[in-house]
Amino acid sequence: MYQIIEHWSDCDRAIYYGDGIFTTMRVTSGKVSLLEYHLTRLDRDAQKLGLPPVNEEIVKAITDxxxxxxxxxxKVTLSCGxxxxxxxxxxxxxxxxxFSQGQIxxxxxxWEKEGVSLGVSQIRLAKQPLLAGIKHLNRLEQVLIKQHMPKEFDDVLVLDTDNHIVECSSANVFWYKNETWYTPELTNSGVSGVMRAHIVNFFRASAIPHAEVSVSVKKVLDCEAMFICNxxxxxxxxxxxxxxxxxxxKxxxxxxxxxxxxxETL
Structure with missing residues (x-):
């Protein structure tokens, strides 16, 4: 059973070791967009890290x-305490x-209207299958990526130690090539975003060709279109x-x- 807190304890394992998970939700007119996806990911990530599942009290607190x-x-953060x-x-x-909150x-x-410029980060993501996909509290790799990101770019593609595309600094990425939408597979690193999950389900329901792949940057240079999402x-x-x-x-x-x-499907 979780306890809802208003202030962090000095001895909380979230502070000591990053022992926990989080999700960041967009609220519009008092409603959480993609709520079921957020709850599903919290449950999945909690199970992987040995935390209790999300209960009705947490769901009610989120909606309230x-x-x-x-x-x-x-932002909802679950910690071991x-x-x-x-x-x-x-x-x-x-x-x-x-719980914490802020502005979009x-x-x-x-960016939605004009598009963004992407570079390629020089920081590589470590490969750790046990943590792949989880939105855990250890974000030092992303801190380094942001610190080293050239100012002329809006974001950067981030690769793993095998030089395969994983994601961007704080978003997932898709590209269109040969009449198919592609996104990186996340079996060894990266965050499995809720918008990414919704888009993949949309492709599946709409019979739109798509695939999860492990490729280098060279494979996407000639793609027709690309987008980032969270x-x-x-x-x-x-x-x-x-x-x-x-x-x-692009x-x-x-x-x-x-x-x-x-x-239209949200």
Whole structure:
């Protein structure tokens, strides 16, 4: 059973070791977009890390706080709770839930209209299948990616240590080539985003050709279109990809048309 807290304890394992998970929700008119996807991921990630499943009390707290927020960002963090010193968890867990809120980044609306420029990060993601897909609290790789991201780019493609595309700094990525939409498989690293899951389900329900693949940057240079996505930004077209010391222009119209269809299903 989780305890909802208003302040973090100094001994919480979320602070000591990043021992927990989180999800970031977009709230519009008091409702959480993709709520069932968020709850499914929280349950899945909690199970993988040995945390209790999400209960009705947490679901009610989410909907109540979304109603109070009305519009903005609601972040839900699940932690193992207090644990004292040492990596080993105590025999009896006291898991907690912490809520925080904020505003949708202002640049997202501009990105939707104009598209973004992507570079390629020099920081590589480690391969750890046990943590792949989980939105856990250990985000130091993403901190380094942001620190080293050139200012002329809106975001960057991030590769693993085998130089395969995984995601962007805080978003998943799709590209269109040979009449098929592709997205990286996430079996060894990366975050399995809720918008990514919804788009894959949309492709499946609409019989749109799609595939999850493990490829290098060279394989996407000649793609026709590309977009990045997460629960807050939705689908954002990529207008330029900077890679291999060149710029590659991408088609925005195809992504905008796809976005309109996906939004109808939310």
């Amino acid at each position: 706080r979304a109603g109070q927020l009305n519009n903005g960002v609601l 207090d644990g004292g010193r040492g990596y080993a968890r105590p025999d009896t867990l006291t898991p907690v839930v912490f 980044p202002l640049n997202y609306s501009r 629960a807050l930004m939705g689908l954002v077209p990529v207008k330029r990809l900077h890679a291999e010391q060149r710029q590659y222009q 088609e925005i119209k195809r992504v905008c048309e796809l976005r309109a269809k996906v939004l």
